[in-house]
Amino acid sequence: MWFLRVSQPDQIRPRPLAAAPGTAPGKFQIPEHARHPATVRTTIIDANGACEVDDSGDAATRVPTGAWLWVDVVGVRDERVLGQLADRFALHPLAVEDIVHAHQRAKVDHYEHHTLIVLRMPESAPLGRTSQVAIVLGDDFVLTFREHESAVMAPIHKRLALPGTRLRSHGVDYLAYAIVDVIIDEYFPALTAIGDRIDMLEDTVFERTDPNVAADIHTLRRQLVSLKRAVWPLRDTIAALSRDDSPRFGEPTHVFLRDAHDHALRIIELVEGYRDSVASLMDLHLSSVSQRLNEVMKVLTVISTIFIPLTFIVGVYGMNFDSAVSAANMPELKHPLGYPIVLGVMAALAAVLMAAFWRRGWLKSRSNQVGTHAADDSRSTAE
Amino acid sequence: MWFLRVSQPDQIRPRPLAAAPGTAPGKFQIPEHARHPATVRTTIIDANGACEVDDSGDAATRVPTGAWLWVDVVGVRDERVLGQLADRFALHPLAVEDIVHAHQRAKVDHYEHHTLIVLRMPESAPLGRTSQVAIVLGDDFVLTFREHESAVMAPIHKRLALPGTRLRSHGVDYLAYAIVDVIIDEYFPALTAIGDRIDMLEDTVFERTDPNVAADIHTLRRQLVSLKRAVWPLRDTIAALSRDDSPRFGEPTHVFLRDAHDHALRIIELVEGYRDSVASLMDLHLSSVSQRLNEVMKVLTVISTIFIPLTFIVGVYGMNFDSAVSAANMPELKHPLGYPIVLGVMAALAAVLMAAFWRRGWLKSRSNQVGTHAADDSRSTAE
Amino acid sequence: MWFLRVSQPDQIRPRPLAAAPGTAPGKFQIPEHARHPATVRTTIIDANGACEVDDSGDAATRVPTGAWLWVDVVGVRDERVLGQLADRFALHPLAVEDIVHAHQRAKVDHYEHHTLIVLRMPESAPLGRTSQVAIVLGDDFVLTFREHESAVMAPIHKRLALPGTRLRSHGVDYLAYAIVDVIIDEYFPALTAIGDRIDMLEDTVFERTDPNVAADIHTLRRQLVSLKRAVWPLRDTIAALSRDDSPRFGEPTHVFLRDAHDHALRIIELVEGYRDSVASLMDLHLSSVSQRLNEVMKVLTVISTIFIPLTFIVGVYGMNFDSAVSAANMPELKHPLGYPIVLGVMAALAAVLMAAFWRRGWLKSRSNQVGTHAADDSRSTAE
Amino acid sequence: MWFLRVSQPDQIRPRPLAAAPGTAPGKFQIPEHARHPATVRTTIIDANGACEVDDSGDAATRVPTGAWLWVDVVGVRDERVLGQLADRFALHPLAVEDIVHAHQRAKVDHYEHHTLIVLRMPESAPLGRTSQVAIVLGDDFVLTFREHESAVMAPIHKRLALPGTRLRSHGVDYLAYAIVDVIIDEYFPALTAIGDRIDMLEDTVFERTDPNVAADIHTLRRQLVSLKRAVWPLRDTIAALSRDDSPRFGEPTHVFLRDAHDHALRIIELVEGYRDSVASLMDLHLSSVSQRLNEVMKVLTVISTIFIPLTFIVGVYGMNFDSAVSAANMPELKHPLGYPIVLGVMAALAAVLMAAFWRRGWLKSRSNQVGTHAADDSRSTAE
């Protein structure tokens, strides 16, 4: 009958299975068909500047003392690149596994030679989908592994190019913080989009009973559940980083991490507030559907209740009793004013019923409609 | 058809995006079009008095020992004023960012030279909207940054003018507390307004099925969600201030902070209680819509069930079977009392059906209405 | 149409505003029109006895060593009495403010010379309303401040008159405990009344669809929310008192306080259980309204489905096609058995439809009614 | 109309009032009419055996060193028996009060000479009702006070009769544990009964819309709320006992208490799981009621939509316009094939409408029924 749009639910729901059960942990092996070449962008940074280098050769030897390295990898399906980096930076097998199986919760794992920070970042479309960003922070390097190309790191590259930026002067942990910060801030546009969608649905619910509204609300709920699932562990992760016992983040960076933690809290509160709004919207929609059913039924009842008795009356005088047999048989038909009297009686009956409905307010609602319809118009003008 | 009023939902929903993602943290830069001159009101306070000074010149030099300064800034879009204050009081860049991006959660941040307290204050209209108040507490100064002009600080200015007030004798931390206190107390009138709105809606639900009720309940829910989002972090902030390890608040002020904490708890309990009431109100509304549908359908069913069989009977005697052909063809039409007998049978049938409906209570409910309508009148008299 | 009773909702909802925002904390000033004389009842207690004294003079001098004083004040709107007591017992200004602004949450505040315990007590009517009782416990005195006269303290006065009571032998902290205990126990009758109301509503829901049921359930929910708001802080207050570090309660009294804490827990569990029952009751009511709509619609559908086709058939033979023109025009009318055959066909059709409805169980439900109606009778007999 | 069964709700709901408010705590006084003689069963246990003794005389003197006593009292309304035991074992007045006022929450109270453990045990009928069991554990005695006779202690008496049982070899604390264990295990049959009831209701909901279903679900919810109220404090009580600082339970018994704690956790999870199932069941019931309303309305709409236009057509040709006056007046009636043509038109119209309904799936659902009815049969065979 009617069809409900869904904005690609299968793209929101994560495939829960990371690896086949029973696979040895800490192993990574990308099936042939899933491999995809990664792009690598390597930057050497020190207090004086930042320069991008071509990292095809033995780059490891070229990092001078006091400088640090940022290797930004896009794509986690390239066995060769991942293998090289794992060897060069002595990544822990479990860290590599978490980087490759990109369906992890946000978390922080401290290994002997480096710290792995896994975060989830909302994708621009579809709403509610998130992708993984893994950050490996070592003594003089930061590695970032992203699933897909996106513009999220562009502002950092731009800021690195500016002189006097804290990114150059504050050390490698501040770079890691800056990356965490841009990832968290990616949630705000996603939430703005969801907020706009809620506003739009609100208007739809107010104006008509669109069967798609329920489906849209359902989709919003799923998107918010998906964001919630990404954002709660994010908060805990940032909190863990900003605690004083986090080994690789120096005291000066802690105050910035606490700021990032605050942003994560605001995101959570927005998600929870939107979830509440969406639940309320569903109630509003259900109430509106019921209300409209009432309107429909009132129309049917008013029409039926007025005309069914009248139809009975005219039926009576359509009967063929033979008035010739006896004077008791339908003498009204012979009455000189029979027809006008019956018409009058029927008109009176209809008037009485109309009055009863008027007193009950069943007709007012319809006249009301006209008024509110006008209001509706004025509103759409005002907007 | 019918139109639902919403009290400006877009004004309640905060724009979640503080700054463009990727902006360097701790930076503030107000776009040209958004700048707005701020008004500054500077007061020098000591145990003997409080005098307002014109702070256009080099005011920083004029604060005598034992006195402290209160700079009350309205408007956070004035780059010049904010820059001057940031320089003069050595504000931390992150603190300045939090002051300018006025969409922070309530929080307290301890910096080396000052403590930043961010609070949210309900605006007088629309209900549920909140604006930010940032308080910077230093060794001998308190800065307050408000988004909009409002009367909230007036009582403090008035009390400062009185001799013997604790505001003069208790030091700079007590002044900060007093400002926190007036901000918290601003929630009470907002909650009173919401409570009154709930009472009003309750009466509406009881008396008629107004389609706007559902929209109004939805708006109330959103306003309460918005207040809740403001008030929960507020409580944690006050709790953090009133803990004994808070560096800038002396022991004598702690007892007052605990009192403010108690007020925050009461606000939270009121918000939660109202949320529960509003949820219950929605249920009541839905129940009332269903109930009224029942009423409508009973009317239709009673009328239809009585008249449809009668209409069938009169239809039978309107058939044109030729009684001349055979005596089996509609002999009733020739019966001398055919018509009165049929009328009598129909009257009896109608009476039986009416009695059946009466026993089921379907007619009573209508007579009931009259009774309750009277009760309704008596109630409106009693009020 | 129909009208829903509400048991004075405005009396349940507390006025959230304690004092005008911006008033200096710790100040009390009762507006002229709100003043109301308080009644004061002073008792001097020692291990040997308890005697009530007229406290108009300088009573403070008359308390002998080893004795303690109980001043029971009813009414918190008497500036003179409160002022005198505040001076005499050196009450902290914040304590006095909490006593006067009688809308506090239950709490305990330890001041240097005394401990303030604020509790809320359910009023006998309307259900769900609570009033404040403030208890000030000093070294040798207990002050109690109640909003209204009630019988709640009568048992303590009676027990004080008995010889050998723990109230005389256990010291001033035990007296404070005893007062806390009677206040907590006041919740049980209120909860019994709510439990009875739930039982009554349950019977109403089972027996008929009373539109007032929904309103009554809503009122119950609000009353329970109100009690919940009073009782949760009460529990925390008693827990704070019964902790070992509470300075003014001796070890022997701790075991009694733990007992009181247990009572508070039971009250909370009852309130939560009743809230669950009331929510379930609303579901039951909604289900019952829907069920009855089904019944109504089944009646309408059965009647319509049987008679509408029959009415069509009799309509066919009421048509006036001229059989004189052609033999194809309504030959049935000329058939000698046309009328009985049509009647028979209609009877058969009606029987077939009835059988179909019977198989679907739409008619059984009505016969069912008779059976359950009998059960209903037997039940009302059994009760 | 229809009547909803309730399984004695008043027997589930506890009377919340333990004692009249204001009664001195730690006092017990059983009103004359409520007294009921208790039965006492005393067993002396040591490592070698267990013998039941007649405890009418001064049994206290007869307990040899290394042995311990179990006094199992059924009935808490016997002032004489309780008084004797209280004196003999030096029970704390508050402990005695808790034993007599048998509406306590599960709890553990450590007194100087003994530990009081209060537990609640589900009664066999009605479901959801619980009775109190108080266990007093002293240095060489265990007292148990039950409200009613039941078979719960029988297995312990039986095991005591066996040689080599841990009950004999592990000391008095193990006996107390064993009693706690049998009481906890009593919840499993009660939960099995509730699980069976849920399964039964599920089948009912699937097969027909029985108005009693809603009432039965409501009753189940109340029973589960009642069990929940009993079982949550039970868990905390067992946890308190199994903590290492519990004074009267030796290290060897701790491992068993942790096992009992695990059972309590499983009971809580089952109760919570059942609560969720019951809530889901209510949704299913409401959905099923709505679905059936849809079915009913489809039947009405199909029949009405087909026959109401047809009835209009036959009504047209039942009009009495005088064709003698003008050829424009109902010439169809004079047409030689007028009647068959009209019948054909009506048949075609009905066919078109039927086809439209078929395409919408409104008729399929009925044919569907037959199929699912068959499935229903096959299911009932398969079971």
Place this chain on the structure above:
Amino acid sequence: MWFLRVSQPDQIRPRPLAAAPGTAPGKFQIPEHARHPATVRTTIIDANGACEVDDSGDAATRVPTGAWLWVDVVGVRDERVLGQLADRFALHPLAVEDIVHAHQRAKVDHYEHHTLIVLRMPESAPLGRTSQVAIVLGDDFVLTFREHESAVMAPIHKRLALPGTRLRSHGVDYLAYAIVDVIIDEYFPALTAIGDRIDMLEDTVFERTDPNVAADIHTLRRQLVSLKRAVWPLRDTIAALSRDDSPRFGEPTHVFLRDAHDHALRIIELVEGYRDSVASLMDLHLSSVSQRLNEVMKVLTVISTIFIPLTFIVGVYGMNFDSAVSAANMPELKHPLGYPIVLGVMAALAAVLMAAFWRRGWLKSRSNQVGTHAADDSRSTAE
């Protein structure tokens, strides 16, 4: 009428009763009829290799120093095998009881000579059912007890056969971890199946009102409740193992356990997310049922409202008033254009009513249907 499928609810719901209440704890006795022979697979592992041995003889003597033993038992109903193992490895009686009564919550119990880890594993069918796996970890042995044969341990056996695996080099605690890991990973396929089922139901809800949808949603809810009940204690168990104070797990294994803990957290988040989706789906279903009722009622109302007045009009001119008696009696019938005029009036009335319905959007929704039906087709093509 219609029948709802349920996927064997009785197989999901666990039998809550482990043992008859009152049975001595720590005892195991398998009733004759329930016994079932177990299969035992014994492997001796050291750094150099792993060999499976036939363990019918006195295998205990054959474990060389530096090697460890894995005994994998399938079936917990074999008294002989369990008795032998209990004796040989000195299992604590409570551990044996927990192994045999295979309805435990996931937990870890540290005994003197070994640690018992109880986990629950989802079965492949029916969804939501779980079976118990008990792992006993000693100094040089791991015992696993499973209820049923399944392929879950196959990957471990396979990995043991590989040279250079951590399973050989990391010691007995790593083997225990590996077993825990494969059991946790078993949840992912179960959750994928549930996710697919949710997607499928979503499509069903969008496309038609299948009465089975509600039942399927209910079944999903029960399955998720069942998984939730299994998975929450699992998380706590893994957390307990990965804490540093867990005695039998060495530091190197802790990092792997933390990884397993992370997997458990992801499972919990997926279960909670699915629960939310399923709840939203139920709302969507209810909304869709209501929406369709609206559609049905609109059809009925449009048809009735148009034809009932028309039928009344034709009824009027079917009356038999005798126009011969007076000119007032139905003069229209004699009018030369009476019939065409009446037909015209009726057509005009129908057109007006149709226009009114069109403006209300009641007809648009039907035309809309055609459009969305096309969209539906395109969608099914696109997929």
